[in-house]
Amino acid sequence: MNKKRLLILFISLIVSIESIFSNTxxxxxxxxxxxxxxxxxxxxxxxxxxxxxxxxxxxxxxxxxxxxxxxxxxxxxxxxxxxxxxxxxxxxxxxxxxxxxxxxxxxxxxxxxxxxxxxxxxxxxxxxxxxxxxxxxxxxxxxxxxxxxxxxxxxxxxxxxxxMKLSAPLDFPLGLTFFKRQNYQLASIHLEKAAKSYKTAELFLVKGICYFKLGNIRMAKRDLARAIKITDDPDVRRNANALLVLMKKQKAEIKSGKKNLILSFDFSFNFNNSPFAVSTVDRDTKNSQAILYSEIGWKIISTKKYKLDFTYENSFEESLKTSDDRFVEHIGQLSFNTFVLGSSVDIVPKFIKQESGQDPYTEKVGAKLKVSKNFKSKNRVSLEYQNLKNKSLVKDSNYLNGVGEYYRFGIGRRGERFDLSLSLTHSKDRFEDEESNVLSNSGKGATGTLIIYPIEQVSLNTSINYLHKKYKRDPESGFIRVDKSISLTFGISYNMKNRVGVYLNTNLSFVDSNLDEGVDPQNISVSDEIFDFQETLAVGLTWSY
CATH class of the missing domain: 1.25.40.10 (Tetratricopeptide repeat domain)
Structure with missing residues (x-):
């Protein structure tokens, strides 16, 4: 009996020791x-x-x-x-x-x-x-x-x-030069030629970035993976991996539909003051408005060569003094973008409906065409044309029926801490009522804008605008009015990291109107000069998705 117990204890001890020294x-x-x-x-x-x-x-x-x-x-x-x-x-x-x-x-x-x-x-x-x-x-x-x-x-x-650098083909430094100028299309062409005989991590990294910028994700992934495979350079590996992670994140956003949504809001208060004026407007007139702007849309097509977006914009303005002084504008538009011969081309058909007070005011249908091109990554030039056909929605106000158009030429330059743009505009409007009375105007203007980025998330902006506009009713009346206006704007904005921004803008404008001496068609005497000076302060909050 004792031997049997000893045998059981010995076996138990062996099992315990084995379990301790095993991986179980x-x-x-x-x-x-x-x-x-x-x-x-x-x-x-x-x-x-x-x-x-x-x-x-x-x-x-x-x-x-x-x-x-x-x-x-x-x-x-x-x-x-x-x-x-x-x-x-x-x-x-x-x-x-x-x-x-x-x-x-x-x-x-x-x-x-x-x-x-x-x-x-x-x-x-x-x-x-x-x-x-x-x-x-x-x-x-x-x-x-x-x-x-x-x-x-x-x-x-x-x-x-x-x-390797001594044996590098000429296409490699050429490709790097175009890459630094942000001409990714030409850079990728030269780098592809160089890659036939010159295979380095730097070449594949730069080529991968070019394809990413051009929207060719498949080729970008291929070259970035090659760069990681053939190098031990931590900087190259880190940059390539970071870009691959970014592409993966963007792909997930596109699949979820978040990337295609366009959504933004802008709410502001405008405070206007006319300290002195010689016109039908009283001196020292003060007014304030609340303005809400919203935009919602969807990116229908977004590829390397083509982009097509649909957006609806709504602008609501109401005086804080009286609810009758209200203006609402609805804009629905398709925006088509493509690249032709190295230039960006935008075609934007649009429909606009405006309301004044509580009633419909006008409808506008037309389109805008814009062609722009960048030179050496910093300089740009653009040409823009818009044509809108107006239709009056107000009874006994057929003089609002007509066509309005403008041409605009602009140039600009962007640096690390600033963005400077200059533009010239020529506009023509022609309205005609049922009795063939014509009211037309033509205008010429110039605008200069400077935006400075002193620190991250903060921007300072200033602009000056000059406009010379001539109004004419018809050849027989000889009733002509000429407006000359100049305005100066200063502003500051701060963009937070949660897509919220705040801004403060101030505008000073001066309008000088000259009328023909004599009488208008209704034999009513008119004064020969009117001028108005206005101050505007705007405080706003923005949010974009």
Missing amino acids: MTIEEMESTPESILFRTGIDLFKKKKYKDSLRYWRFLVVNNPNNAIYYFNYANTHFELKNYKAATHGYKKVKLLKSPLAPAANLFLSKTYIRLHKEKLAIKELRKLLGSSTPLGIRSEAKKILGGIDEKEKAKQAKERK
């Missing part, structure tokens, strides 16, 4: 096992190169002993062998933080980890800390050896780059 021990079993046995088991499994099994023990030990440097050192070593280099850096840094005698060894292995992560600069920084006399001789010698290897590798890399 559960967390519950670890909790009831002495740390010394867990430590020895972790070491034995590590020596047998069973790193995944060993890691289970070290993970348990560091969680329950967060201030034990030996456990963290072995935890980091196991991650290193498993090529989990980021987790290994965490363990080695913890050993250093605990100021353990193992810190020099942790520094050495941390530098090796940085090398595996292609962070040679950080590795060199850690290795140089080990060159002091207080570092154990063996570790100091190993640090010198690794540093020498890094230097030799860097020299070999530089020699290879010099050799």
Whole structure:
């Protein structure tokens, strides 16, 4: 009987020991096992190169002993062998933080980890800390050896780059030149030619960026992946990976539909004051308005060569003095954009409906054509034409029926901290009522705008506008009025990171009107000069999706 009991106890002991030294021990079993046995088991499994099994023990030990440097050192070593280099850096840094005698060894292995992560600069920084006399001789010698290897590798890399640059085809520097000018189409053409005989990480990275800018995502991914594959340069790998992550994010947004939505709001208060005037308007007139502008739309087509958007815009203006002084404008438009011979072409058919007070006012149907081109990435030129046909919605106001059009020529230049634009405009309007009475006007104007970006998220803007407009009723009446106006605007805006912006604008305008001496067709005398000066202050809040 006693022999039988002894046999059962012996078998139980063997099973217990086997479970301790096997990789099947559960967390519950670890909790009831002495740390010394867990430590020895972790070491034995590590020596047998069973790193995944060993890691289970070290993970348990560091969680329950967060201030034990030996456990963290072995935890980091196991991650290193498993090529989990980021987790290994965490363990080695913890050993250093605990100021353990193992810190020099942790520094050495941390530098090796940085090398595996292609962070040679950080590795060199850690290795140089080990060159002091207080570092154990063996570790100091190993640090010198690794540093020498890094230097030799860097020299070999530089020699290879010099050799490659000397053998680079002419298309490579040409491609880089066009890339710096943001002419991605020509840059990609030259880089493709260069890639036939010259294959470097820099070439594939730049070529990948060009294709990304041109909207060719498939080619961009191909070249960025090539750049990562053939280089150990941490900067190239980091930039290529960042761009790949961005493309993946954009693809997810497009699939969810968020990328296609157009949505924005602008709410402002305008305070107007006319301190002096000689006209039918009383002097020192003050008025204030609340204005709400909203835009909602959808990107129907968005490809490398073509873009098609539909948007609906609504502008609501109401005087804060009386609800009768209200103006509402509805705009529905399709915006088609394409590139022809290196120029951007926009065709925008639109429909406009305006309301004054509580009643409909006019309807306008027409289109806008705009052609623009960038030169050397900083300079731009544009030509714009718009034609709208007006239809009156007010009874006994047929004089609003007619056609309005304008031509605009603009040039501009953008730098790192500023944007300067100048434009010239010529407009013509011709209205006719049922009795063939004609009211026409023609105008010529010039506008200059300067926007300065002193710091991130803040912009300062100023503009000056001059307009010369001539009104004429019909050839027989000889009733002509000429308006000359000049306005000056100053503003500041701040764009927050949550897509919200605030702005403050002030405008000063002066209008001088000259009338023909004599009488108008109804034999009513008119004065020969009218002028008006107005001040406007606008405070607003914007949000865009």
